[in-house]
Amino acid sequence: MVSSVLRDARRIVVKVGSSLVTNEGRGLDEAAIGEWSRQLAALVRGEGGGAPREVIMVSSGAIAEGMKRLGWTTRPHEVHELQAAAAVGQMGLAQMYETKLREQGMGSAQVLLTHADLADRERYLNARSTLLTLLRLGVVPVINENDTVVNDEIKFGDNDTLGALVANLVEADALVILTDQKGLYTADPRRDPAAQFVHEAKAGDPALEAMAGGAGSSIGRGGMITKILAAKRAAGSGASTVIAWGREQDVLLRLVKGEALGTLLVAQTQKKQARKQWMADHLQLRGAVLVDAGAAAKVRDEGKSLLPIGMTAVEGDFSRGDVIAVRDLAGVEIARGLANYASAEARLLCRKSSSEFERLLGYVAEAEMVHRDNMVLTIA
Numbered sequence: 001m002v003s004s005v006l007r008d009a010r011r012i013v014v015k016v017g018s019s020l021v022t023n024e025g026r027g028l029d030e031a032a033i034g035e036w037s038r039q040l041a042a043l044v045r046g047e048g049g050g051a052p053r054e055v056i057m058v059s060s061g062a063i064a065e066g067m068k069r070l071g072w073t074t075r076p077h078e079v080h081e082l083q084a085a086a087a088v089g090q091m092g093l094a095q096m097y098e099t100k101l102r103e104q105g106m107g108s109a110q111v112l113l114t115h116a117d118l119a120d121r122e123r124y125l126n127a128r129s130t131l132l133t134l135l136r137l138g139v140v141p142v143i144n145e146n147d148t149v150v151n152d153e154i155k156f157g158d159n160d161t162l163g164a165l166v167a168n169l170v171e172a173d174a175l176v177i178l179t180d181q182k183g184l185y186t187a188d189p190r191r192d193p194a195a196q197f198v199h200e201a202k203a204g205d206p207a208l209e210a211m212a213g214g215a216g217s218s219i220g221r222g223g224m225i226t227k228i229l230a231a232k233r234a235a236g237s238g239a240s241t242v243i244a245w246g247r248e249q250d251v252l253l254r255l256v257k258g259e260a261l262g263t264l265l266v267a268q269t270q271k272k273q274a275r276k277q278w279m280a281d282h283l284q285l286r287g288a289v290l291v292d293a294g295a296a297a298k299v300r301d302e303g304k305s306l307l308p309i310g311m312t313a314v315e316g317d318f319s320r321g322d323v324i325a326v327r328d329l330a331g332v333e334i335a336r337g338l339a340n341y342a343s344a345e346a347r348l349l350c351r352k353s354s355s356e357f358e359r360l361l362g363y364v365a366e367a368e369m370v371h372r373d374n375m376v377l378t379i380a
Contacts, residue, residue, distance in 0.1 A: 009174040011174075012172060065093055112146035125338070163234075175242075176252065179245065203231045240267045242265075285316075285323055286316055289311045289369060305369075308353075308369045314343050
């Protein structure tokens, strides 16, 4: 199964933990980050066989690097000290990835996110649009939690969860969690010599959580349990997860060639099916747009996006990111999807071409009112 899941993945989120990035807290591991950057660049360029991939790196290490730069040997408990360490460490972390990716001829971008960014629909869509634009430009986004300005993520969060949320955000095909363990065992192999290695399982299987209990290292916040829960979350949008040893030689390149490394946790739902089902199951729609016969045919029969020029009216009060209905002139719902513009803006855009958006709104978010990737047909 690993052979097909990773070999066929075109958009991959890679998450690497603090203990690997900072060599167990001794400072940023330049050689290791250089190796991952080399592999990321090779994936983007499609080197070594296979098609080019889109990759996002979710990297821990800011607080650990900040601790090292500040001369702290133990992780502080005060929130303001953790935030200070994150602020100091983010400078070094971003600089290291930028340097190593540039050595490989790749552009990079630092993106700092909080869970709140992904809970708010408008901020969610803004983050999604930014990341997809970076991928389209061939840039490797390097993501970390914005620990400098928040405290709940520092106290309770982990970047395994963030990796899964990013996988959902960009509709990744796979999440690869690089850790200091070979993968998942049926019990802690350091304590139980009878522990068996788990090569493959179903993401979300309750038995996995029983196997994976235990805390992370003194440097990082996650443990194997957070990785199991992250795989379960990623599976909700159809992304399978691989948990593998980050220091395995050419681990990313070997995975996408189909080699069975680490533990594969297989999503039971297809990526598109999960997203479409989520939209189709919305019982409370915030509003609707009525479209002319030409737009209805494009959406219904050709699977095209809905452009504002085909809209005749807007119903309800909705925000960017809300699920709305698309109705024909007879009032029959033909589709539903995520609105790229709020209702007040949509009313201004009815019957207008994209060349007029900036004059009417002062900006341009998207050319479409509802993109086909964010739409599901609801008429037989």
